[in-house]
Amino acid sequence: METHRVFVVRGGNPKHVTGPSSLKGLNVVTQAGTKYEEYLKALKKKIGFSLQTYPRDNDAVAQVIL
DSSP, X not given: OOOOOOOXXXXXXXXXXXXXXXXXXXXXXXXXXSHHHHHHHHHHHHHXXXXXXXXXXXXXXXXXXX
């Protein structure tokens, strides 16, 4: 199975997220226990951003739209 990384941003992309490097200083959420969490933890060490995890993907996405 092949999967792809996707960034979900608020409508209008007010933080101007264009890729991983533009996450510096932002709050990032993801589903816990996934390969994306592992990827973001490694990226966080290089770039520097806040990372929060949630048990379900719907919970993570809800944080973006709140």
